Amino acid sequence: MESVRLGIVGCGAIAQWHATALKHAERTTITACVDVVPAQAETLATSTNSVACSSITEALDVGVDALAILVPHDLHEKLVTEALEAGVHVALEKPMAPTLDACERILATAARHGDRVFMLTENAQYWPEVVMAQKLVAEGAIGEIVTARSWHNFGITKEFYPSDQSWRFRQASAGGGVALDTGSHWMRPLRMILGEIDEVVAVTGRLWEKMEGESLVRSLCLFQSGVVASFDVILATGAVGLQPHFQFTGTTGEIVISALGEVRLFDGKDWQGTVVGRGNYMDSYGGVWRDFEAAILDGKPLDADARYSLGEVAAANAIVRSARSRKWEKVW
Numbered sequence: 001m002e003s004v005r006l007g008i009v010g011c012g013a014i015a016q017w018h019a020t021a022l023k024h025a026e027r028t029t030i031t032a033c034v035d036v037v038p039a040q041a042e043t044l045a046t047s048t049n050s051v052a053c054s055s056i057t058e059a060l061d062v063g064v065d066a067l068a069i070l071v072p073h074d075l076h077e078k079l080v081t082e083a084l085e086a087g088v089h090v091a092l093e094k095p096m097a098p099t100l101d102a103c104e105r106i107l108a109t110a111a112r113h114g115d116r117v118f119m120l121t122e123n124a125q126y127w128p129e130v131v132m133a134q135k136l137v138a139e140g141a142i143g144e145i146v147t148a149r150s151w152h153n154f155g156i157t158k159e160f161y162p163s164d165q166s167w168r169f170r171q172a173s174a175g176g177g178v179a180l181d182t183g184s185h186w187m188r189p190l191r192m193i194l195g196e197i198d199e200v201v202a203v204t205g206r207l208w209e210k211m212e213g214e215s216l217v218r219s220l221c222l223f224q225s226g227v228v229a230s231f232d233v234i235l236a237t238g239a240v241g242l243q244p245h246f247q248f249t250g251t252t253g254e255i256v257i258s259a260l261g262e263v264r265l266f267d268g269k270d271w272q273g274t275v276v277g278r279g280n281y282m283d284s285y286g287g288v289w290r291d292f293e294a295a296i297l298d299g300k301p302l303d304a305d306a307r308y309s310l311g312e313v314a315a316a317n318a319i320v321r322s323a324r325s326r327k328w329e330k331v332w
């Protein structure tokens, strides 16, 4: 096999972003677009020169080697199971599932089809600025990590929150609030650089009345290394300012990843620091597909195996527990 024929299942907001990124995955071609809303499937199929389908079965008839499952969280388990049992490779959007039990069931199904690649598409794993910071830290550019800060404040958009009836506003379909949903992209970089989280303490809030899950998280994460990092996610009700996405403080310096894609190293040589790299969050999506096709076509191990993503689900669930108990909560 020289290239991957990919079917997209769920032709909504993130499918558009992935379709754009897939233009840079040289060995993957979208052949089928599946959605329960025909217009959604047809729009994406037209823009990707592929075939619109109403089910996974139809996509299999069109011809797919792999399926990307890009649907609301409560449907992940059902559709990923159907895809794996059909014998194709699968890329599933985050979170794997809202509960760890459901994640384990999915991983057990994936293990039964272990000759197929099962990827959890956490794009932050391939976020260029984060990968640069990870390398700098590993090279000792700021000494030993002392603390870190992850900050994500964002406004509501029609793209991801088309109405206050959006599935993201309902606990039954989203499985949680911003900690579980978009928070994963800001939690993964902390884990990539600081390791595993042991305990969290959090305060959450509901800024959006119609949203059943939390839209505000202020939390501290105690890592197994003993380092404490802050992790904040805010789905704001108004305009937001630009704050650094991440700040890693070490014994000899600091690395700051700005909201504009700049990686700045403070090592004492210049009080303004030195820009050591620039990147773009949107490029992280291309990394997902290059890794997926290399795993399928070359047998390369994924940069992060699917089980690794359970760390973000467990941390998000612990944040919610801590906000209720008002105490530190173990992540596992």
Ligand SMILES: NC(=O)c1ccc[n+]([C@@H]2O[C@H](COP(=O)([O-])OP(=O)(O)OC[C@H]3O[C@@H](n4cnc5c(N)ncnc54)[C@H](O)[C@@H]3O)[C@@H](O)[C@H]2O)c1
Pocket (backbone or CB within 6 Å): 009, 010, 011, 012, 013, 014, 015, 034, 035, 036, 037, 040, 070, 071, 072, 073, 075, 093, 094, 095, 121, 123, 159, 160, 167, 181, 185
């Ligand atoms: N990586 C990221 O940056 C990122 C960003 C946004 C969303 N996501 C994730 O992507 C997934 C989808 O989110 P979204 O924002 O695109 O949602 P969305 O509502 O925009 O799109 C979901 C699509 O799935 C379709 N759908 C529903 N049930 C289906 C079924 N049974 N079969 C086929 N299609 C079905 C819907 O009609 C809709 O078109 C979620 O897991 C979400 O967390 C990831």
